[in-house]
Amino acid sequence: MVYLYVVFVLCCVALFGAGMVEQRNHYRNLNMIPDRVLVNGIRGKSSITRLCAGALRGGGRVVVAKTTGTAARFIFPDASEEPVHRKFGIANVVEQIGIVRRAAVYHPDALVMECMAVMPALQEVNQSKLIRSNIGVLCNVREDHLAEMGPTLDDVARSLSRSMPVGGTCITAERERLAILQEEADRRDCRLIAVDPESVSDHEMNGFGWITFKENVAIALAVAGELGVDRQSALRGMWEAPPDPGVLSVARVMHGDKRFRFANIFAANDPESTFMNIQQLEDQQLITRPLTMVINCRPDRIERNGQMGELSGRVRPETIVLIGEVTKSARTTVPADLQDRVVDLGGKPDPDSLLQGVSAATPDDSSIVAVGNIHGQGEVLVHQLATLPGWTCEDGSPSASTLRTSTGEGSQ
Numbered sequence: 001m002v003y004l005y006v007v008f009v010l011c012c013v014a015l016f017g018a019g020m021v022e023q024r025n026h027y028r029n030l031n032m033i034p035d036r037v038l039v040n041g042i043r044g045k046s047s048i049t050r051l052c053a054g055a056l057r058g059g060g061r062v063v064v065a066k067t068t069g070t071a072a073r074f075i076f077p078d079a080s081e082e083p084v085h086r087k088f089g090i091a092n093v094v095e096q097i098g099i100v101r102r103a104a105v106y107h108p109d110a111l112v113m114e115c116m117a118v119m120p121a122l123q124e125v126n127q128s129k130l131i132r133s134n135i136g137v138l139c140n141v142r143e144d145h146l147a148e149m150g151p152t153l154d155d156v157a158r159s160l161s162r163s164m165p166v167g168g169t170c171i172t173a174e175r176e177r178l179a180i181l182q183e184e185a186d187r188r189d190c191r192l193i194a195v196d197p198e199s200v201s202d203h204e205m206n207g208f209g210w211i212t213f214k215e216n217v218a219i220a221l222a223v224a225g226e227l228g229v230d231r232q233s234a235l236r237g238m239w240e241a242p243p244d245p246g247v248l249s250v251a252r253v254m255h256g257d258k259r260f261r262f263a264n265i266f267a268a269n270d271p272e273s274t275f276m277n278i279q280q281l282e283d284q285q286l287i288t289r290p291l292t293m294v295i296n297c298r299p300d301r302i303e304r305n306g307q308m309g310e311l312s313g314r315v316r317p318e319t320i321v322l323i324g325e326v327t328k329s330a331r332t333t334v335p336a337d338l339q340d341r342v343v344d345l346g347g348k349p350d351p352d353s354l355l356q357g358v359s360a361a362t363p364d365d366s367s368i369v370a371v372g373n374i375h376g377q378g379e380v381l382v383h384q385l386a387t388l389p390g391w392t393c394e395d396g397s398p399s400a401s402t403l404r405t406s407t408g409e410g411s412q
Helices: 003-031 044-060 095-104 120-131 153-163 179-188 213-225 230-241 271-285 302-315 336-341 350-363 377-386
Strands: 037-040 063-065 073-075 081-083 110-114 134-139 169-172 191-194 249-255 260-266 291-297 319-324 343-346 366-372
Touching: 003 095, 003 120, 003 260, 037 044, 037 153, 044 110, 044 213, 044 230, 063 350, 073 260, 095 110, 095 120, 120 153, 134 153, 134 213, 153 230, 169 179, 169 213, 169 343, 169 377, 179 191, 213 230, 260 271, 271 302, 271 366, 291 302, 291 377, 302 319, 302 366, 319 336, 319 377, 336 343, 350 377, 366 377
Parallel strands: 037 110, 037 134, 063 110, 134 169, 169 191, 260 366, 291 319, 291 366, 319 343
Antiparallel strands: 063 073, 073 081, 249 260
């Protein structure tokens, strides 16, 4: 019995020693990178991470970046990238240690990391132990992960604030809960910078070949400014930066004798971000009425299904198509005056039947916005649409070459 006790104690000592060595090596790798940026918030983190990296590259900085989510990418200093490989496909914040070690090999001037923690305690560990950023980004506070960070949006704001760098700088585009963020920043001796999206002109936004938001660009410009990169160089770098796989996209496709625009808004899976995306696409005339709203339902996202059904009252589509499972959870929240517009294609029909059903419910020369969450029937629908031929607008602009099937967090 004493022998087993001694073996147990020796193993504990060995593990403790190995942990101390790993921590020391990790801190050494961190110290090799002068500036570290940690991007946190609810929606748009992946896009902001890429924009920040692009802005710094535009200023001649050597930058390594990493986005997270199901489309996690390691981005090299030359802007090329590769997927982050995970054992058993499971994300774990501990992978940040390996990312830092790999980044240090390139002796970068800056490391831009997307926060991959959801639990408040892990967000703090991610900042204080794993990244130790001197510049933090807290892009926005939205209705998501309420079970872990809520239940209220004020609670979410305080949870996200745990990633603020103590004694550093935090940049945000959040307005409604700015007072809470300022209070949390003061507690951490952190300088909070609130950016104004309208400081980014429409002309500057026209430089992007993909859809992004002024809030995201304003944040990246502020990060670049803090690190000494001038505005024009930062913009040039952002314009040249490759978009996130989950970026908001619109494709023009044909099915039989029908043609329609398809907007993949699955990545923006909270109602406010989804509505903002739809508004932006309509403002830019990338989608047109009549409008079909496809809501993908998941049995493990009953609350989210209901939020999307309720959102139809703000969007006012001509047709509401429900796909996926437990579609009743979305249908019951659709406003009474829109109930006669609902087409329920719930369950797991074969891919061809799903596409045929959505197409039959969609008028010719109209637009489809796909919302909710892409997993399940959403993935099936996007995959089927990607096989369809495209069409060209009267102005000669081509159809989108691909439909993005990633669930990255690129949308606002």
